[in-house]
Amino acid sequence: MTSLEEQLKNPVWYSLKETHKHFLVEYDGVQFYNQEVSTFGSFFDETKTVKASNNYLKNTDHFFFVSENQTPLIDDTKVFLEKKIEGCQMVLNTLSDVSIIEEIVLLGNDYIDEIYNLIWLVMPGYYRRRTYEMGNYYGIFKNGKLVSITGQRMQTNLFIEVSAVVTHPEYTRKGFAKQLIAHTTKEILRENKKPILHTNKGNSAIPLYEKLGYELTRDMNWWLYRKV
Incomplete structure (x- = not known):
């Protein structure tokens, strides 16, 4: 291997x-x-x-x-x-202790359209409807509305990538993304795989990822x- x-x-x-x-x-x-x-x-x-x-x-x-x-x-x-x-590319070293106070839901097939619409609202361009098939997606709902998600994207027998970290503009700064990333990371660790993620250089979210225990490891260009 x-x-x-x-x-x-x-x-x-x-x-x-x-x-x-x-x-x-x-x-x-x-x-x-x-x-x-x-x-x-x-x-x-x-x-x-x-x-x-x-x-x-x-x-x-x-x-x-x-x-x-x-x-x-x-x-x-x-x-x-x-x-x-x-x-x-960022790779998890040790996951920080994060208090998860929101109800986090594993999103089944019934939510494919809601996932697609939220991602295209926040990050329009390249997400496809069937991207959902690459791994598990998790979400937070408010008043029956999906307002924040994380997903899994690239993966092998050894690692799983955290991706699609998206929050509706009306629900930012509430700690939803932090809790979802922590939850998704824990789910990856339960599979005995290494959590990783990719982001743009200079992304304002990098300090959050670092606080959660992810470390910058290498360039990965698109x-x-x-x-x-």
Whole structure:
């Protein structure tokens, strides 16, 4: 088995090799998620990303290559780089003691639309309805309304990523995100897996993640490409 440290250097790749292998779309050694679930792609050999990108774009208009330090190659007659999101990976060291006073609900299939709508309200752009299938989602409700969530995204036999940390603008600064991240982290630890997360460099939420016990470990960049 590949070590945790090696998996964390290329989390999309190893997620698609293990837990999410049923979502795998592969072109000549370059791995992508089924575009209905996610548009993340991964590689080791950047010389293969040109043809693979062209093939993947037959079924979607955009995708991300996720890479620690490699630069993908593309066919610029068919694909253009919209932006490079300079991100970072954080890995849990020791979870801080967090008082969970809200009722946190495991969100079943009945909440797919509410999850989708809340994420698109706060972070519009790239979440897909079937992204929900990548892992468990948890939420806090107020007056019958879903107002804050966290989810699980990339995962293998060794780690699970905390993702989709979203709170409705009318319900921020109430500690909901902190409690949800702590709850989701505990659920990952119960599976004897390492909790990780990814965020943009300079994100104002990084101090919160650090207070919860997450540590910055490496760069993890998102290259967003679109069809010409």
